[in-house]
Amino acid sequence: MNIQRFTDGRALSQDLARRMLAAIDRQPGLVLGLPTGRTPLPLYAALREQTPAAGTDWSAVRTFNLDEFVGLGASDRESYRAYMERELFAAVGVNPAHVGFLDGRAADPDAECGRYEEAIAAAGGIDLMILGIGANGHIGFNEPATGLHARTHRARLQPGTRAANAALFGGDISRVPEEALSMGMATILRARSVILMATGAGKAAAVDAMIRGPITTMLPASFLQLHPDVTVMVDLAASPR
Numbered sequence: 001m002n003i004q005r006f007t008d009g010r011a012l013s014q015d016l017a018r019r020m021l022a023a024i025d026r027q028p029g030l031v032l033g034l035p036t037g038r039t040p041l042p043l044y045a046a047l048r049e050q051t052p053a054a055g056t057d058w059s060a061v062r063t064f065n066l067d068e069f070v071g072l073g074a075s076d077r078e079s080y081r082a083y084m085e086r087e088l089f090a091a092v093g094v095n096p097a098h099v100g101f102l103d104g105r106a107a108d109p110d111a112e113c114g115r116y117e118e119a120i121a122a123a124g125g126i127d128l129m130i131l132g133i134g135a136n137g138h139i140g141f142n143e144p145a146t147g148l149h150a151r152t153h154r155a156r157l158q159p160g161t162r163a164a165n166a167a168l169f170g171g172d173i174s175r176v177p178e179e180a181l182s183m184g185m186a187t188i189l190r191a192r193s194v195i196l197m198a199t200g201a202g203k204a205a206a207v208d209a210m211i212r213g214p215i216t217t218m219l220p221a222s223f224l225q226l227h228p229d230v231t232v233m234v235d236l237a238a239s240p241r
């Protein structure tokens with residue numbers, strides 16, 4: 001893994017935004033995998049800022065987000081879909097027809113997960129996957145467990161993960177859904193290139209274990225050690241020893 005350290009989340013985000021815009025300039029039909037959460041907020045702000053100055057055209061870019069809460073869809077303001085519209089898609093001009101998203105309100109969640117895998121394959125696979133990491137080492141909503149799912153699936157969220165997502169729900173953990181739909185480990189590992197971002201002291205232990213520890217289902221991000229093209233971008237607080 002290629003580890004890159006930055007003084008703070010802002011510097012990290014400015015650098016990653018420049019890198020992403022350059023990738024889109026080189027390959028206008030780039031297929032992006034995207035995360036939500038607090039970590040990517042400064043990245044999306046940097047993309048909103050830099051896109052007009054760089055003149056980057058997002059109209060042919062395709063996006064697939066990692067996950068969505070079960071029960072929430074585009075019209076729910078707490079949904080990850082609504083978050084992405086607010087933070088990125090509308091401002092940079094992603095074509096709505098090119099947005100891939102899991103529908104948390106799908107009547108048949110298993111069928112919805114299958115549809116998502118097919119949509120990613122039909123787009124030619126993910127070129128660049130941007131990831132955050134949970135304090136417990138989860139990626140997407142692949143939580144530590146004795147076994148992990150390869151494909152997109154329905155996931156039960158751990159209490160700590162629900163607490164970490166409470167901000168979207170006015171700080172009320174009881175309103176955070178108990179389940180989500182998430183890309184699986186193979187869905188993520190099949191991306192051609194992966195960039196994981198981690199900021200803040202709360203992520204330092206997970207980052208350290210991801211890089212140095214054994215590959216274990218108890219720390220799902222450790223499976224990234226198997227991928228040939230992973231860059232880990234950290235601020236000083238999240239920096240491994």
Ligand code: GLP
Nearest residue numbers: 035036037038039132133134140
């Ligand atoms: C959330 C998301 C992940 C995200 C992670 C870290 O639960 N499902 O995709 O990377 O947890 O979130 P944050 O950046 O807010 O710490």
